[in-house]
Amino acid sequence: MTASVDEQYIRQAIDLAERAVENGNTPFGSLLVRDGTVLRTAENTTVTDDDLAAHPECKLARWAGQELEADERTDVTMYTSTEPCPMCASAIHYAGLGRVVFSVAGSTLNDLRGGGVIDVPCSEIIDRAGGETTVDGPVLEEAGCAVHESFFG
Numbered sequence: 457m458t459a460s461v462d463e464q465y466i467r468q469a470i471d472l473a474e475r476a477v478e479n480g481n482t483p484f485g486s487l488l489v490r491d492g493t494v495l496r497t498a499e500n501t502t503v504t505d506d507d508l509a510a511h512p513e514c515k516l517a518r519w520a521g522q523e524l525e526a527d528e529r530t531d532v533t534m535y536t537s538t539e540p541c542p543m544c545a546s547a548i549h550y551a552g553l554g555r556v557v558f559s560v561a562g563s564t565l566n567d568l569r570g571g572g573v574i575d576v577p578c579s580e581i582i583d584r585a586g587g588e589t590t591v592d593g594p595v596l597e598e599a600g601c602a603v604h605e606s607f608f609g
Contacts, residue, residue, distance in 0.1 A: 459595075465489055465535035466559050466595045468497070472512065473537035473603045476500040483603045486512035486536035488520060488553075495520075495532065512536065513544035517551040530554040530588075537600050538565055539593060542574050545581035548589055558593035559600030568604050 465487060472485020476499035484500035496519055498512035513536055520529050533555040534540075539562040540548060548556060556578060566573035579591040594600070 462535070462557050462592070462595050465494075465533075466537075466557060467599070468494070469535045469537040470559060470596070470600055470603055472497055472499045473600075476512075477603070477607055480504050483607045484512055484536070484538055486516050486534055488516050488532050488534055490528065490532045495524075509543065511541065511544050513540045514547045517544065517547035517553065520553060521551040526552055533557060537603065538562070540578045542576050542581050545578040546585070548578070549582050549585045549587040552587075553589055555590045555592070557595055558591075559596050560604060561594050561597065564594070564597065564601065565604060568601065569608050 468487055469485045473483040476485055477483045481500045481503045487497040488495040496516060498515045500512055501510040502508055513534060516534060520532060529552045532553050534548065534553055536558045538560045539558040540556060562573055562577060563575050566575045582589045582591065
């Protein structure tokens with residue numbers, strides 16, 4: 457993928473994060489793309505679903521695992537507004553997604569929030585599990601940070 461294509465999809469992920477906030481949740485959004493087609497989108501619904509695992513990355517990894525064949529999942533890229541947490545990184549690994557592109561690094565989010573983020577890079581979780589998912593980012597981090605700054609203050 458070219459940088460401009462990654463940026464286009466990251467902007468959509470940031471828009472989903474903004475929509476999550478509008479719907480009463482924390483600012484996280486993600487989408488799955490294969491061959492230039494958006495397969496599915498998700499926003500964080502941890503508050504409104506009263507479900508601590510309702511992160512968009514986890515929901516999309518589960519959907520991919522249920523709906524796509526293993527060889528199809530290796531061709532999928534997940535674009536996400538924030539670097540996947542360890543729980544979501546594990547789900548991405550188990551789903552066998554081919555690539556993840558994120559906007560805001562977990563360490564940056566941890567700094568913005570003044571702590572409270574499990575600051576283990578997504579790539580480290582996948583590498584330690586022996587995974588082959590490529591992890592790229594941050595992409596458009598300033599734009600992604602703006603959503604978190606407006607929410608977390």
